[in-house]
Amino acid sequence: DAMVIQNPRYQVTQFGKPVTLSCSQTLNHNVMYWYQQKSSQAPKLLFHYYDKDFNNEADTPDNFQSRRPNTSFCFLDIRSPGLGDAAMYLCATSRGGFGTGENEQFFGPGTRLTVL
């Protein structure tokens, strides 16, 4: 089945120690997104890639970076995690067209990040 895969499901890191979360997709979608979701809150969009074009949200801290080496993979790098970065990180994809039905987002299961 076509899907969005996130690894690992649970990640523990230390304060200030860089960490990378990964996402892969078999849907061949143009757009890949990274969201941060804290407890009992809505997902917050950090950035997205439309093909190779990177689009950062205005309020995303510089501490968060992303890479998309090919269509299938996208990485979230947190350069110096703080306690406030502990959250669920969700990856999503969409076709990215402008017609109807093109903009449904498909989500992965998420990575729960703990910062000690």
Next chain:
Amino acid sequence: GDSVTQMEGPVTLSEEAFLTINCTYTATGYPSLFWYVQYPGEGLQLLLKATKADDKGSNKGFEATYRKETTSFHLEKGSVQVSDSAVYFCAPSSGGSNYKLTFGKGTLLTVNP
């Protein structure tokens, strides 16, 4: 800017009760409308969608109708089950670039046997 106002929870119902979760939105252009569901510890799953006025999205007994005149997309289910316990997010596409979504704050639904 685009925004979503979603009924605040938590909502607690008994099994077989009727469910309504209200959602109204402001958005640029002509958005598509989505309801996503999130079960504990999991990612979001698309529950249903509607892409034009008066469209009714439906899935698993849930329904929502795209009301352009009232900019609303209320979620309903006639008879909830314990397995429907989850958080529900209303999400119109946003910003004129239809491939971004604006999420509501989410409504936690608990269904008791």
